[in-house]
Ligand SMILES: Nc1ncnc2c1ncn2[C@@H]1O[C@H](COP(=O)(O)OP(=O)(O)OP(=O)(O)O)[C@@H](O)[C@H]1O
């Protein structure tokens with residue numbers, strides 16, 4: 485078969501017309517079928533984008549019953565395929581009927597090859613456009629946000645949720661272990677929001693001494709305290725119009741919790757030493773790796789503040805719970821640091837990859853980033869070995885599941901793992917899994933992976 489030309493299926497029982505049509509469509513790989521059965525077989529095999537068909541097919545060459553039945557089956561088998569039906573000259577009723585059944589167009593016989601050629605060309609064009617559109621939608625569905633590398637369904641879902649809430653002004657709370665990407669997600673949220681043209685300001689409540697935190701947040705007037713030489717704006721005020729990120733909110737001292745709560749209720753701030761109430765319009769995002777519910781129970785975090793901050797809660801899974809992401813991120817960071825360190829074509833040894841996959845990554849993506857950076861620097865020759873990683877592999881606990889779940893999970897995990905390990909290469913993935921490429925595509929389809 486000619487691979488450069490797109491296949492066009494012609495369903496026509498008259499040998500003379502078959503010849504004529506073949507001759508008119510030199511630009512395509514013309515496939516010809518004389519009856520329903522062979523037409524359906526060719527559609528299954530070649531998946532043509534466009535089909536032209538005669539309504540009068542054997543065993544009913546003078547009627548339309550066989551043609552209509554064929555059309556119905558094509559529609560069910562290949563709903564994206566564009567079917568152009570050739571109808572008799574005065575056959576208005578059937579023309580209407582075939583369009584109602586989902587045919588792309590009809591054309592009257594005896595046909596004008598030039599006209600029919602144009603209709604076919606337009607059908608190919610529309611089909612290509614629809615496929616492209618679908619592909620782009622799919623890519624959007626499958627791709628994480630800017631700065632985020634992941635193929636884990638849980639993480640991708642979080643990315644979709646972040647996209648969804650970005651347009652609102654709702655206060656978002658990101659929960660997750662250290663290094664899971666709370667800050668990258670916050671930045672992505674800001675970038676996707678209508679506030680992206682304004683400033684993104686962040687403050688880390690754990691990194692700033694309590695005595696300075698208040699002035700960092702709210703600013704101060706000249707002479708408010710010793711050393712206050714000039715009026716200084718706080719970070720909340722600086723973020724006006726944009727997004728304010730309150731990082732490690734669990735470390736906010738009680739006295740400031742009350743002040744932040746007041747800001748959230750009134751949306752005004754007062755600079756230290758100032759008397760004026762200044763309205764500030766910011767979108768608040770906060771994050772913590774601490775358990776705020778426990779802190780509330782222990783009396784170290786205000787419950788009312790918690791509810792103000794947690795209009796939308798996003799819980800980010802730790803790296804060890806993301807399927808396939810460890811190897812995926814390892815490849816990503818290897819590429820990044822190889823370039824940075826001027827070390828080309830470094831590869832992981834099989835044992836190194838296995839260790840990366842089984843390690844529990846308590847420090848999550850940040851730990852991974854540091855680990856691979858170190859390994860790239862340490863590696864001798866062209867391979868990153870287990871020793872270069874400097875990890876102490878800790879066995880992970882198994883979760884109990886029923887047998888069907890176990891099978892499905894195992895299949896899915898093996899697949900995503902292999903895909904990550906092969907860096908997205910399908911042929912290599914199929915080899916590693918010991919299946920054929922078509923079987924692999926089946927697997928991908930079954931698990932909804934693109
Ligand atoms: N999914 C990801 N893909 C690529 N890089 C990531 C991903 N998640 C995190 N990172 C990188 O890992 C590092 C840690 O991420 P980030 O600072 O957002 O984590 P965090 O949850 O805020 O951590 P902490 O609680 O320690 O503040 C950053 O360098 C970030 O760019």
Ligand SMILES: [Mg+2]
Nearest residue numbers: 663666667731
């Ligand atoms: Mg952080």
